[in-house]
Amino acid sequence: MIEKFEKPLLVTEPSLPEYELYIKIIKRIWDKKWITNNGPLHIEFEELLKNYLKSDNITLFTNGHLALDSAIRSLKLTGEVITTPFTFVSTAHAISMNGLTPVFCDIKMIDYNIDEDSIEPLINEKTSAILPVHVYGRPCNISKIQRLADKYNLKVIYDAAHAFGVELDGTSIGDFGDISMFSFHATKIFNTIEGGALTYKDNFLKDTFNLLKNFGIKNEDEVSIIALNAKMSEFQACMGILNLNDIDNNIKKCKILTELYFSNFSEIPGIIFNQIPINIKYNYAYMPIMIDETKICIKRDEIFERLKEYNIFTRKYFYPLVTNTFAYSHINSNTPNATYVSNRILCLPIFSDMTLHQVQKVCDIIKEILK
Numbered sequence: 518m519i520e521k522f523e524k525p526l527l528v529t530e531p532s533l534p535e536y537e538l539y540i541k542i543i544k545r546i547w548d549k550k551w552i553t554n555n556g557p558l559h560i561e562f563e564e565l566l567k568n569y570l571k572s573d574n575i576t577l578f579t580n581g582h583l584a585l586d587s588a589i590r591s592l593k594l595t596g597e598v599i600t601t602p603f604t605f606v607s608t609a610h611a612i613s614m615n616g617l618t619p620v621f622c623d624i625k626m627i628d629y630n631i632d633e634d635s636i637e638p639l640i641n642e643k644t645s646a647i648l649p650v651h652v653y654g655r656p657c658n659i660s661k662i663q664r665l666a667d668k669y670n671l672k673v674i675y676d677a678a679h680a681f682g683v684e685l686d687g688t689s690i691g692d693f694g695d696i697s698m699f700s701f702h703a704t705k706i707f708n709t710i711e712g713g714a715l716t717y718k719d720n721f722l723k724d725t726f727n728l729l730k731n732f733g734i735k736n737e738d739e740v741s742i743i744a745l746n747a748k749m750s751e752f753q754a755c756m757g758i759l760n761l762n763d764i765d766n767n768i769k770k771c772k773i774l775t776e777l778y779f780s781n782f783s784e785i786p787g788i789i790f791n792q793i794p795i796n797i798k799y800n801y802a803y804m805p806i807m808i809d810e811t812k813i814c815i816k817r818d819e820i821f822e823r824l825k826e827y828n829i830f831t832r833k834y835f836y837p838l839v840t841n842t843f844a845y846s847h848i849n850s851n852t853p854n855a856t857y858v859s860n861r862i863l864c865l866p867i868f869s870d871m872t873l874h875q876v877q878k879v880c881d882i883i884k885e886i887l888k
């Protein structure tokens with residue numbers, strides 16, 4: 518019997534810069550007495566991020582959800598938006614709260630992303646956009662989705678909340694579609710405590726987003742639209758500046774951890790994991806496995822519970838499926854793959870400060886449970 522972990526091992530831990538470095542940088546906030554509303558650190562962080570994401574147009578927000586909400590508003594969408602049920606509820610909420618109807622499309626077993634070949638039958642005269650999610654940071658089939666969008670004159674907004682730092686064939690993941698949303702929430706690979714950003718093609722959207730995140734205030738004399746407050750503060754920007762220094766190193770660490778997980782699981786037939794395609798620069802932010810109970814005679818939920826006995830707290834991302842929540846019980850959908858995956862998926866602990874020793878111990882414990 519393997520000993521349990523002394524302290525709870527959670528699915529993730531936020532990446533934090535050196536405490537002293539944060540204290541040092543926030544001194545600049547005190548010096549200026551400017552704590553939010555497009556301050557100097559906000560401006561500096563936005564520039565750094567623009568460089569890192571190799572993106573011409575970027576706007577910061579106080580969180581990813583309000584960024585996504587603003588993306589939807591900015592394109593003045595109407596009617597129906599095709600999306601995936603295999604996501605965090607934020608995606609569907611952003612659609613619904615703008616008075617639009619989410620239409621749920623099934624996913625693929627290969628990467629759990631929206632099935633581009635199932636989108637077309639869902640398009641009708643009410644459809645105005647497609648809102649796919651790069652699930653676990655793995656890129657959707659961008660070229661096929663864009664071809665459909667062009668054919669039917671639809672907008673494309675990517676929920677890239679998981680995909681910070683990801684590149685596809687050398688192109689930043691934020692460069693595809695009309696707009697992409699990144700989340701910098703504490704649980705994501707790159708965090709600004711809470712935070713988010715949009716990257717986008719049309720540079721005229723910059724002014725729109727500045728209105729959308731600041732009550733629609735155009736200037737001292739004019740409020741031009743009805744809008745939210747979704748501004749990023751200087752404290753968040755400080756965290757972003759420091760964490761951006763560490764991001765490449767953090768991704769490298771998570772890559773090594775992922776490889777150790779993969780090598781352990783390659784011997785176990787009932788544990789399914791997806792290799793990372795070679796044309797992708799990946800961020801290793803999540804470690805999802807799927808439990809095929811027909812091969813190992815134990816269900817996901819039992820493994821989930823047994824791991825708790827060892828002080829390992831995994832997460833069933835994404836369970837329940839959005840379409841199986843009470844909030845979306847009014848919407849009809851038929852997404853068998855998404856249902857299948859949602860009932861079998863388990864995200865294991867992975868974060869930059871995790872050690873190889875911890876990963877090996879998690880794997881050994883899983884093997885013991887499967888015995």
Ligand SMILES: *Cc1c(COP(=O)(O)O)cnc(C)c1O
Binds near residue numbers: 582583702711
């Ligand atoms: C985290 C997340 C969001 C929301 O981002 P916040 O910054 O937490 O508001 C949206 N979509 C997905 C897929 C997410 O994982």
